[in-house]
Structure formats: C-alpha cells, structure tokens
Amino acid sequence: MPSSDTAPKIVTACVLIIGNEILSGRTQDANLAFLAQGLNEAGIRLREARVIPDDHDVIVSTVNEVRHGFDYVFTTGGIGPTHDDITAQCMADAFGVALIVHPEARRLLESHYPPGHLNEARLRMAMVPEGAALLPNPISRAPGFQIGNVYVLPGVPSIMQGIFEQLKYRLIGGDKVLSRSVSCQLAEGTLAEDLGELQERYPDVEIGSYPYFRRGDFGVTLVLRGTDRERLAAATDELKELVRNLGGDPQEGLSEG
Amino acid sequence: MPSSDTAPKIVTACVLIIGNEILSGRTQDANLAFLAQGLNEAGIRLREARVIPDDHDVIVSTVNEVRHGFDYVFTTGGIGPTHDDITAQCMADAFGVALIVHPEARRLLESHYPPGHLNEARLRMAMVPEGAALLPNPISRAPGFQIGNVYVLPGVPSIMQGIFEQLKYRLIGGDKVLSRSVSCQLAEGTLAEDLGELQERYPDVEIGSYPYFRRGDFGVTLVLRGTDRERLAAATDELKELVRNLGGDPQEGLSEG
Numbered sequence: 280m281p282s283s284d285t286a287p288k289i290v291t292a293c294v295l296i297i298g299n300e301i302l303s304g305r306t307q308d309a310n311l312a313f314l315a316q317g318l319n320e321a322g323i324r325l326r327e328a329r330v331i332p333d334d335h336d337v338i339v340s341t342v343n344e345v346r347h348g349f350d351y352v353f354t355t356g357g358i359g360p361t362h363d364d365i366t367a368q369c370m371a372d373a374f375g376v377a378l379i380v381h382p383e384a385r386r387l388l389e390s391h392y393p394p395g396h397l398n399e400a401r402l403r404m405a406m407v408p409e410g411a412a413l414l415p416n417p418i419s420r421a422p423g424f425q426i427g428n429v430y431v432l433p434g435v436p437s438i439m440q441g442i443f444e445q446l447k448y449r450l451i452g453g454d455k456v457l458s459r460s461v462s463c464q465l466a467e468g469t470l471a472e473d474l475g476e477l478q479e480r481y482p483d484v485e486i487g488s489y490p491y492f493r494r495g496d497f498g499v500t501l502v503l504r505g506t507d508r509e510r511l512a513a514a515t516d517e518l519k520e521l522v523r524n525l526g527g528d529p530q531e532g533l534s535e536g
Numbered sequence: 537m538p539s540s541d542t543a544p545k546i547v548t549a550c551v552l553i554i555g556n557e558i559l560s561g562r563t564q565d566a567n568l569a570f571l572a573q574g575l576n577e578a579g580i581r582l583r584e585a586r587v588i589p590d591d592h593d594v595i596v597s598t599v600n601e602v603r604h605g606f607d608y609v610f611t612t613g614g615i616g617p618t619h620d621d622i623t624a625q626c627m628a629d630a631f632g633v634a635l636i637v638h639p640e641a642r643r644l645l646e647s648h649y650p651p652g653h654l655n656e657a658r659l660r661m662a663m664v665p666e667g668a669a670l671l672p673n674p675i676s677r678a679p680g681f682q683i684g685n686v687y688v689l690p691g692v693p694s695i696m697q698g699i700f701e702q703l704k705y706r707l708i709g710g711d712k713v714l715s716r717s718v719s720c721q722l723a724e725g726t727l728a729e730d731l732g733e734l735q736e737r738y739p740d741v742e743i744g745s746y747p748y749f750r751r752g753d754f755g756v757t758l759v760l761r762g763t764d765r766e767r768l769a770a771a772t773d774e775l776k777e778l779v780r781n782l783g784g785d786p787q788e789g790l791s792e793g
Binding site for chain 1 (some may be wrong): 556557558559560561562563564565568569570571572573574576581582583584585586587588589590594616617618619620621653655656657658660692694713715724725727728729731732735742743744745746747749759761
C-alpha cells in the first residue's frame with residue numbers, strides 16, 4: 280500500500296520540564312526520553328522540549344507560547360504540596376481562570392489520609408484550574424490534570440509514568456514514525472558524501488548519523504525514520520548497499536517500530 | 537561579611553540541545569546536567585534549556601531569541617561532517633554572516649588526516665560563521681566555535697566535556713550559587729506549612745522540596761540555594777530545627793558548594 284505521495288498526518292507535542300533542580304544540575308532529568316518514546320507510540324511527534332525554572336512568570340508565558348504552537352503540551356513537575364509547587368496556579372493564570380479545589384480530587388485525598396491529616400498544604404494537591412479534568416494517578420493519591428491541550432504531570436518519574444500510561448490511550452495521534460537503524464565501523468567522514476546523496480533521494484525519510492565511541496570501539500549508527508514502511512525499507516536497503524560499497528559491514532539494529 | 541543587603545550579581549545562560557535523536561527518545565541526553573554543574577561552578581546560572589530538532593528555521597529563530605535573552609548560550613550537537621550537521625550554517629544565518637572555512641580549523645584537520653583523506657565532507661568541520669573564534673578540542677580534531685555570546689559545542693558527551701572544560705575558565709560569571717541539602721523521612725505534606733513560612737522569611741534563599749522513593753524507603757530532600765554563605769547557613773539551621781520539631785531526623789547531605 281504505497282502512500283509516499285500522500286502527506287503524512289503530523290501531530291506535534293512540546294514537553295515542559297518545570298524544575299530548578301534540573302537546571303542546577305542536581306537532578307538528571309529522567310522524564311524526557313520516556314515521554315518522547317511514549318508519544319511516538321501514540322503517533323505524536325515531540326518537536327521541542329524546554330526545561331524552565333519554578334518561576335511564575337516564566338511558566339505562564341512559556342505555556343501560553345507553546346500551547347498555541349503545538350497540538351499537545353505535557354508538563355512535568357511542581358504539583359506537590361509545598362511552596363515551590365506552583366504549576367497549578369501558573370496554569371490557571373495562563374488560561375485566565377480561577378484555581379479551585381476539585382471535588383473529586385478532594386475526595387481522593389480525604390479517602391487516603393487518616394482523619395485530621397488532610398491539612399491545607401495537602402489540599403493544594405486537589406487544586407486545579409477551573410475547567411480542568413483530572414488525570415487518574417494509579418500510584419499515589421495526587422492526580423495530574425488536563426486543561427485545553429495541556430497535560431500537567433508530576434515530576435517524580437514513577438508517578439509521572441503511571442499517569443502517562445493511562446492517558447496515552449486517549450491521545451489522538453497522526454501517522455506513526457517508524458524507524459530502522461544500521462551501524463557500521465566506517466568513519467562519518469567516509470560515509471558523508473554518499474549519505475547526503477541518499478538523503479536527497481529520500482526527502483520523506485529522515486536520516487540521522489550518530490557516531491559512537493565506546494571501549495576503544497568506534498563507528499556510526501545511522502537512523503532512518505519515516506511514516507511509510509516501504510519507503511523506509513527501500514532507503515534502508517540502499518543504505519546497507521552504500522555501506523558495503525565503501526568497505527563496511529552494515530549491522531541492522533533491533534527493530535524500533 | 538554579611539552581604540544580604542546587596543543584590544547578587546547574576547549572570548545567566550541558556551542551553552540549546554540540537555538533535556532529533558533526543559526528541560525521538562532514541563538517545564538520553566547526557567549533556568545538560570554536566571553543563572548545568574559546570575556553569576554553576578563558573579558563577580553562571582542556567583535559566584533555561586531547550587531541546588530542538590535538526591531543523592534550519594527552528595534553530596535560527598531559537599538562537600536569535602535566546603541570545604538576546606541570556607548572557608550566554610551554549611549549544612550541543614550538529615557540528616560533524618554529515619548532511620544532518622547543520623548547526624554552523626544555522627549560526628551563520630542567525631548572525632547574518634557568511635559561512636567560511638576557518639584557516640586554523642582547516643590546518644588542524646589537514647594535520648590529522650593522511651594526504652587525500654580530507655574530503656569535502658570532513659572539510660565541513662572547518663566551516664564556521666565569519667568572525668567566529670575556534671574553541672580548542674583536546675579530544676578529537678573538530679573544534680567548536682564561539683560567535684557573539686553563543687558557544688557551539690559537539691553533541692558527543694566526551695568531546696563536548698573536553699571542550700567545555702577548557703573554555704570554562706574564560707567565562708565571566710557572577711556571584712556563585714551555593715547550596716546545602718537536608719533530608720528527612722517526613723512527608724512533604726507534614727513539612728509544607730512550616731517550610732513555606734521559612735521560605736517567606738528567607739526570600740534570598742531558594743528552598744526546593746524533592747520527595748524521593750527508593751527501595752521501600754521514602755522521604756524528602758530539601759535543597760537550599762543562595763549566594764550568601766551566612767544566610768544559607770542560618771536558613772539551614774532553622775530548617776533542621778523545624779524538621780526536629782516535627783519529629784524528624786534531619787540529615788545534612790554532602791556539601792555541594
């Protein structure tokens with residue numbers, strides 16, 4: 280079923296990682312690669328990611344910029360009970376609505392804590408912008424929420440992942456990007472000219488070249504990505520032939536999709 | 537030497553991670569945390585990071601936005617010999633100058649390759665925007681470069697780190713952010729009210745609260761950051777007392793600066 284002459288349906292996303300701890304280098308982000316892969320499985324292309332500080336004005340202006348520029352926005356971080364958890368308030372301000380206690384989120388928290396333990400700080404975790412829908416949290420008691428095309432998730436990776444795995448099936452994606460990869464021990468500079476020529480003949484297949492250096496071993500992994508399985512296969516076959524013609528031994532990686 | 541009444545000198549940076557492989561989830565970024573820590577050591581605050589695709593127009597417009605909004609910009613990725621290495625051309629276009637072969641970069645490449653091996657693709661690694669200064673590369677032969685306040689580095693972590701370690705000493709920073717951290721096994725919701733009150737009394741010390749969950753163990757790490765060592769020490773002492781008063785056992789982390 281050749282479809283290379285029909286434009287693929289492209290659905291885009293931007294991820295906002297909210298947190299001073301990532302920008303200070305104290306914490307290595309563990310959410311971006313997970314979201315990138317999960318979105319790809321849902322047929323959504325992650326086109327940009329930003330790491331921004333716990334700063335009200337920066338969060339509000341960034342959200343208002345990217346929610347108009349991408350089909351979906353996913354944020355991580357800043358929805359706990361402490362003073363530095365300001366994401367919900369920022370989302371309310373970005374959308375120009377009030378911050379309210381969501382009745383269902385309140386019930387979830389009430390059922391979780393012993394009587395008397397649902398203090399004002401913990402109740403902050405039930406506060407969402409007016410009109411937001413809760414995102415079920417299978418791991419802990421504090422839900423994420425969705426407002427417009429923005430999905431607000433916690434920063435703790437295990438909890439973020441639990442919420443995302445449940446909401447993923449509700450996302451409406453476009454044509455899924457398929458990928459193949461071929462590695463060889465040729466130098467990039469040896470491959471570059473023929474590779475550029477191959478890329479020109481396959482404008483619908485994105486070819487990336489990634490050199491690697493590990494344990495005295497070096498080489499390059501070439502990644503081909505596109506929405507049309509047949510075109511992708513044809514480009515991959517030509518690439519392998521190209522590598523062989525240059526004296527290399529093309530090794531195809533595990534199928535990635 | 538109390539200096540809490542004088543405004544700290546703040547120098548800011550933005551990091552641009554250029555690469556489809558990060559946005560596809562194929563590669564986990566390994567450069568951001570390194571740069572964040574290195575910049576902090578140089579007295580420079582990383583205020584934002586963006587991951588953007590290998591897309592000419594996106595790179596040009598993003599560079600032109602952030603180079604005016606931050607004191608320093610550091611980019612990683614896209615300066616190799618293959619067709620998808622478009623960062624140098626994008627920087628030339630962002631600054632409105634020509635892309636030229638830098639004579640010194642050419643000499644470096646000529647001395648590295650056997651006669652006849654410096655082909656057109658490899659010569660791409662000697663191309664920089666007119667007016668750019670080379671950044672010495674102690675690991676491989678392709679230099680990074682600096683144009684205006686933008687420092688262009690490769691994406692391969694070991695090479696990026698080698699170049700950054702050399703240029704770090706030439707960066708002009710401001711007051712360095714010092715940090716202390718205190719962990720305890722109290723729940724965030726138990727701490728939140730007192731913590732917020734402490735933050736209000738120390739507006740010059742940024743207090744972040746990071747819950748952790750590992751091997752059945754849970755608790756929270758509280759990170760205090762500021763430029764005045766005495767104020768930081770006073771806030772840390774008060775924080776430990778606060779934790780003790782709530783029945784917790786405050787454990788101070790290793791000094792981070």
